[in-house]
């Protein structure tokens with residue numbers, strides 16, 4: 001049966017779940033979450049069934065007004081899971097509403113939940129759990145209409161073993177209460193309607209430090225002060241974001257600094273952003289990730305992509321707002337530096353996938369049960385960002401000439417249009433045609449010059465050379481140094497100690513960690529042209545710049561990729577160290593790929609052995625994606 005969303009089998013929008021009240025218990029021994037979810041349903045067209053998405057859930061009973069309802073679990077789809085079909089006891093009329101109480105429990109294999117043993121946490125004494133529901137994993141946490149359009153408010157009572165604390169993507173209500181049997185209960189409410197993928201839960205031995213009038217950092221005691229330092233700019237980011245996008249509607253903006261297995265840099269769970277400890281660079285150089293997650297408070301959380309095919313409206317807008325925040329905080333040079341780096345990452349992604357790969361299309365097709373996790377890449381982020389930069393530039397009214405480009409500060413007209421976009425679609429969803437129609441109505445001359453079809457539906461790099469709109473000044477030093485090393489390498493000035501004329505440790509003495517990162521990204525870009533650095537050049541780079549001593553995760557990952565591509569077998573063990581010490585896919589996947597394809601003998605076997613030993617440390621999503629990359 002055709003559904004509203006190719007990634008959901010639910011009965012939305014005919015019957016729409018508008019609120020869920022949870023009363024659940026967390027059992028670390030059994031690795032299950034069990035209890036009731038009371039779903040308030042609005043009938044939007046006459047119906048006699050309510051269909052919810054599930055995956056690996058055990059449904060015990062479904063009640064309406066205290067009476068049991070008949071229900072069945074449909075055939076399990078390998079990606080979408082199994083539909084829970086609830087037979088309502090009568091034909092429900094349009095505009096009527098009802099509540100159903102669903103008694104259920106999750107499975108230890110729930111793809112949304114990672115259960116951590118004490119040894120996988122910083123403190124090493126208590127278990128920990130956290131959830132990751134984006135894109136379609138909420139259905140393994142609770143029966144739901146797991147599509148971004150099915151926005152719902154929620155309340156929750158969560159019972160967990162002492163001395164652990166439960167946190168959710170919501171506002172905590174009151175203080176923890178004794179629940180007996182060595183457990184406490186925690187209550188929450190989320191009064192802003194959210195898509196199911198933004199429901200989040202974490203339970204662990206955590207404490208909090210205030211970092212602003214509406215923000216605190218939660219973490220295990222061992223990391224909480226480091227988190228407070230690293231994310232101390234949060235309130236400034238929030239204020240800058242409100243200037244760019246409009247009022248912040250969520251009340252709190254707290255951060256939860258998770259154990260290292262968290263599979264992403266950050267996840268924009270409302271009221272409580274989840275972040276990885278790989279952001280703890282000690283110099284706030286990764287704080288743009290927090291700016292990104294804050295930006296999601298508007299793009300993605302207030303206004304949500306209607307289906308995952310329009311994910312660029314979440315992520316492209318979020319990167320755009322993130323970089324506008326950085327411009328307000330640090331100026332045009334930082335905007336342009338980050339934009340240039342993002343364009344290089346897009347080039348690297350397109351080169352890796354292939355310029356005609358369907359996953360390089362900004363608005364890909366997910367029909368037929370394609371798993372959104374399989375389509376995830378930098379494309380919706382950086383091609384989406386580039387598109388918005390271009391669309392803003394075109395509002396200058398002088399065609400697309402770069403001579404008057406100022407992507408960082410843009411135009412007042414587009415800035416106003418951006419705020420209007422969030423007001424127009426707030427608490428609801430948006431799809432690409434909606435956005436195109438609004439832009440065309442507001443900027444008809446500009447829109448007439450935009451090749452919308454090429455941008456939205458064609459694979460490969462953007463149809464416009466967007467790099468010409470950025471000022472490369474701030475990245476010139478690191479780009480020029482990379483060019484020198486690349487030319488030295490490709491011009492065959494090989495032999496022991498290969499290095500450019502006059503190269504010295506002083507070359508990067510004054511570089512920020514972002515510039516060192518950009519230097520390595522530039523060398524990778526050269527490598528992307530099917531040229532790996534020679535192992536002699538790699539050894540010279542390390543001798544002069546001590547690159548293997550950097551602790552910054554972005555630098556470590558890129559430097560290991562370059563060493564592995566050069567066939568430096570000495571990189572195997574450091575790569576294994578990084579693969580065993582964190583579970584962020586941004587680092588796992590390229591490192592496992594680089595190991596597996598290394599010129600050095602035995603890379604594939606080393607990668608497979610490392611993964612075999614580390615896979616149970618990773619979140620289920622990360623484990624699945626790396627296993628697919630390695631063909632295991």
Ligand SMILES: CC/C=C\C/C=C\C[C@@H](O)/C=C/C=C/C=C\[C@@H](O)CCCC(=O)O
Pocket residue numbers: 134135263264265266267308309311312362364372373374375376377380584585586
């Ligand atoms: C065009 C792609 C269509 C659908 C993809 C939708 C969701 C993909 C799913 O895998 C969830 C992704 C969640 C990402 C969360 C945070 C990222 O912004 C982090 C980016 C990488 C990093 O910094 O670790």
Ligand SMILES: [Zn+2]
Pocket residue numbers: 292296315318
């Ligand atoms: Zn994002």
